[in-house]
Amino acid sequence: MITKQALGSTLFGMADILRDKVEDYKAYILSLLFFKRLSDNYEWETENEIKEFEKRERRQPTERELAIIMREKHDFKIPEGCFWKDVRDASPDKKNEKLNHAVNEIADANIDRNGKAILKGVINTVRWNEPAPDGSGSKKLSPQVLTALVSYLDAVDLSNKNASVDVLGDAYEYLIKRFADENKGxxxxxxxxxxxxxxxxxxxxxxxxxxxxxxxxxxxxxxxxxxxxxxxxxxxxxxxxxxxxxxxxxxxxxxxxxxxxxxxxxxxxxxxxxxxxxxxxxxxxxxxxxxxxxxxxxxxxxxxxxWTKTGQPKKDSKGKTVNKKDGSPQLEYPKEGYSDPYERLVYGTPPYSNxxxxxxxxxxxxxxxxxxxxxxxxxxxxxxxxxxxxxxxxxxxxxxxxxxxxxxxxxxxxxxxxxxxxxxxxxxxxxxxxxxxxxxxxxxxxxxxxxxxxxxxxxxxxxxxxxxxKEGWYKEEANMNVLLPHDILRISTILESWGDLETAKTWIDSQKTRLKNLIQEDLDFKLLELEEYYAEDIERKTEKLAKVQKVIEDKQAKNEKPTKGDWKAVETAQNALDKLTNEKDNKINAAHEQAEKERQAIDAVEQELIAMLQDPELRKRYFAIADMEELEENEFNLNIPRYVDTFEPEEEIDLKQAIAEFKATLRQETALDSTIEELLKVFNG
CATH class of the missing domain: 3.40.50.150 (Vaccinia Virus protein VP39)
Known part of the structure; x- marks a missing residue:
């Protein structure tokens, strides 16, 4: 069985093939992945049901019984000629057309009890055979790129035999997150x-x-x-x-x-x-x-x-559209207002602009x-x-x-x-x-x-x-901030306990192991990714080193003297391999260190929260429980600084030590001034 780490990393490799070839390439990858999953699992379901039949009946199914298995023992129907292998085996010039036909046929074939096509617009959301917009007669997604995609994914068995529902689902979520990370901004x-x-x-x-x-x-x-x-x-x-x-x-x-x-x-x-x-x-x-x-x-x-979709671009006296500072048109809305037919706006109608x-x-x-x-x-x-x-x-x-x-x-x-x-x-x-x-x-x-x-x-x-x-309650990363496991523990404990110490202790006990397991899962994922990322390059450099070493071994076997160039080639190959191996090891060590820091941070937050909940002054910096009287006093403004002390206290300093350090600095400056004066006298003298 493949792991979710290995499957996720393998599947994301498809992005390297498709990136910059089409817009919103994630839809192409996820749709193709889904098609292969259905096809692989259909074949596995057939094989598995036949095995179960033979085990149960101690004979092979008849043609009629086999037809029943093919018709009734599948989660989804796949018409003849619409399997993954049919697309894979199609010639490159026919592959786009074959794939497009296959997913559309599957979409039409799967109907629920109410007559709804449950895969319509799901498996066939991508138009695989769409022509290029330049009118050249070529395909928007070139047959060469599609062939590379299909060949790449063909190596991965996505049936339940190799990829369980949990593994496949988690790998799919991993892909979605990776796509989001690529487009953070x-x-x-x-x-x-x-x-x-x-x-x-x-x-x-x-x-x-x-x-x-x-x-x-x-x-x-x-x-x-x-x-x-x-x-x-x-x-x-x-x-x-x-x-x-x-x-x-x-x-x-x-x-x-x-x-x-x-x-x-x-x-x-x-x-x-x-x-x-x-x-x-x-x-x-x-x-x-x-x-x-x-x-x-x-x-x-x-x-x-x-949000009402009733806004129209505002026009000036000359009929020209009035734009906002960002260049988008200002909108104006009907004066009669908006009436919600579903009567959900019982607290009032929001501004049409928000x-x-x-x-x-x-x-x-x-x-x-x-x-x-x-x-x-x-x-x-x-x-x-x-x-x-x-x-x-x-x-x-x-x-x-x-x-x-x-x-x-x-x-x-x-x-x-x-x-x-x-x-x-x-x-x-x-x-x-x-x-x-x-x-x-x-x-x-x-x-x-x-x-x-x-x-x-x-x-x-x-x-x-x-x-x-609060500063320090999240991690700053490129383009985004991130909540770490101990940050989740801090927030969830305050929510769960509503300030009650014993409830907080019980909650923390229930969450520490879970969060530390998440840290370990994340570490395992990173380590596997690093192994896969470096595996090919290390193998290639190891082979190169072995090749140049063999040149020397062959010469020595013939009692010939290796040249300086031979030894230099070995040294260069060894250095390249060592550099790559050290780079990998450093990243592995960094991942372990980060995981250990996060585990320690969970224990530290546990002590922090227990201490905070016992200190009335400290509690004010974390949370507040506002009653209706206080809410009314603040005119129902829920801006947090009105209730929680969000002021970041300045770091306290030892005044005596600061004065002593200041005086020491002055003495150093005086000594330096004297030295400079002496040097100038010698220079001018």
């Missing part, structure tokens, strides 16, 4: 990938239970949903203990998510469409009421402009009366918008901003058109302010908003606020 990475560490924090705070329905309205490649299933596997030994639902608006990303679910062996319903304008999950009895779930997890598009509260209200509407949600959002959600002010208060009359009213509604309850409360109900459970530059495709500082419609009695009028953007 671009806009597309954030559409399909949320950092695993953030997903982990949210899933573990929400704790999916057996029988729960779990929903992600902007699911990307499905990271939240996959990890919720993994949580159930770890806790209940059954990844299918929950039912999974998601919606995604980008075609390729929707296809990637569907493939992700299938490769992980999960039964999931992933729909395509705009969640705000066209929610696909509606109530069975009322298609204008959104369906409600037990849990929701999401990382929606930050600050989406024109859809954050549209997504948040959709999520609130999509969880049951005892439902919970964990949502990644921009920090602006916590404080944008101003309350109403009178002339006596502010020197001018000012209406309350929409975003202020919505946020206040989350904290106090819904109001009617007269501004009267229809219910008093705080649904905000906890807030985690995250470091800036943590998410792919945006530098906007993010936060996690935890929503609970049925908070326990002792927390009903309270909100936990965690400040996780």
């Amino acid at each position: 671009g806009t597309t990475a954030g559409q399909f990938y949320t950092p695993q560490e953030v997903v982990d924090i949210i899933v573990r705070y929400l704790k999916p239970q057996k029988g729960n329905t779990v929903y992600d309205p902007t699911c990307g490649s499905g990271g939240f949903l996959i990890n919720a299933a993994k949580y159930c596997k770890a806790n209940y030994n059954n990844p299918k203990a929950i039912r999974i639902f998601g919606q995604e608006d980008v075609w390729n990303t929707w296809a990637i998510c569907n493939i992700n679910m299938i490769l992980h062996g999960l039964d999931a319903r992933i729909e395509k469409g705009d969640t705000i304008l066209d929610p696909k999950f509606t109530d069975d009895d009322n298609n204008l009421a959104v369906r409600q779930f037990d849990l929701a997890m999401a990382n929606f598009p930050f600050s989406q402009e024109n 859809g954050d509260f549209a997504f948040l209200q959709h999520i609130v509407a999509s969880i049951k009366d005892n439902g919970k949600a964990g949502v990644v959002c921009p920090q602006g959600v916590l404080f944008r918008g101003q309350p109403e002010k009178t002339e006596e208060e502010d020197g001018q009359n000012r209406k309350a901003d929409d975003e202020y009213l919505i946020r206040r509604g989350f904290l106090q309850g819904k109001i009617d058109h007269n501004g009267e409360f229809t219910e008093m109900h705080n649904i905000i459970d906890a807030i985690v302010v995250l470091p800036a530059n943590l998410f792919y495709g945006t530098t906007i500082p993010g936060a996690i908003l935890f929503i609970n419609k049925n908070k326990p009695a002792h927390r009903k009028d309270k909100v936990l606020m965690v400040y996780a953007a």
Whole structure:
């Protein structure tokens, strides 16, 4: 059986073949991978079922029985002539056409009980036979490149015989992360990938239970949903203990998510469409009421402009489009406003220029009366918008901003058109302010908003606020910041304990081993990657060294004297091999050292948290539990510095020692001045 490390690294090698050949090359790689998986597993399922039949019946199946096996014993149908081997064996000039035909036939052949083509737009999302846009008659993806891709992937058996569901699913996720890492600064990475560490924090705070329905309205490649299933596997030994639902608006990303679910062996319903304008999950009895779930997890598009899709470019008096500073057109919206047919905007209509509260209200509407949600959002959600002010208060009359009213509604309850409360109900459970530059495709500082419609009695009028953007609570890397395992432990412990020391101790005990295992898994992955990265070059240089050494050995066997050039060639080859081996060893040692630092950091954070929870002054720098009175005093502004001491204290210095060092420096300067004067006298003298 192949390991996920080896499979992931091998599969990513396809990127080297395809990179710069087509845009969004990840879709090509992931779609081809999926096609081969289905084909390899179909053949394995056939062989395995025949073996099981022979073992059970002690004879070979008849032609009729074999036909039944071929028809009924497969997860997915593959029509004749549409297998991987058919594409592989096609001539290069026919390969694009053959592959395109195969995936389209498979898409048409797999129909569920309701008549829906379950692989339509999933396996055939890529147009393999698309002509080049220059009108030359050639292919957009050249037959030579496709042939190289197929030949490369052909060497890897992707059936259950060699790649289990867990291994294949994890390798697929590894690919998705690698693609996101390649495009850290671009806009597309954030559409399909949320950092695993953030997903982990949210899933573990929400704790999916057996029988729960779990929903992600902007699911990307499905990271939240996959990890919720993994949580159930770890806790209940059954990844299918929950039912999974998601919606995604980008075609390729929707296809990637569907493939992700299938490769992980999960039964999931992933729909395509705009969640705000066209929610696909509606109530069975009322298609204008959104369906409600037990849990929701999401990382929606930050600050989406024109979320109603009703904005039109603004024109000046001459009919010319008015542009913003970044060159994009200013938009203006219909004066009659927007009416949501699904009645989700019960706390107020958000500004048309920013859809954050549209997504948040959709999520609130999509969880049951005892439902919970964990949502990644921009920090602006916590404080944008101003309350109403009178002339006596502010020197001018000012209406309350929409975003202020919505946020206040989350904290106090819904109001009617007269501004009267229809219910008093705080649904905000906890807030985690995250470091800036943590998410792919945006530098906007993010936060996690935890929503609970049925908070326990002792927390009903309270909100936990965690400040996780503190310097030293994350690792700075090129283009992005990263949360390490001990950072996850710190955040999750504060969330879990709500300041209770004994709860914190229990939680830390439950998490330390898990996090240290993750560190070891990551180390094993890195070591295997290093082995594979250097293996070919070391083998080549070892062969070269052996070759030049053999020249000397052959001459010595003939009693001939090797030349200086012969010895020099050996020395050069040996030095090249030693250099490469030392480089590899240094990287291996660095990986081990980093892993050990992270393990030690977990133990250090354990002691840090226990000490913090016993020190009232220190607690203020980590988190706060704000009650409704304090929230009202702050006019429902949830900006963390209003509640948590985010000030970074300056390092204390020993004043006596500082004065002594200053005086010593002055004495040194005086001595140097004297020396320089003496030298000048000698020079001038």
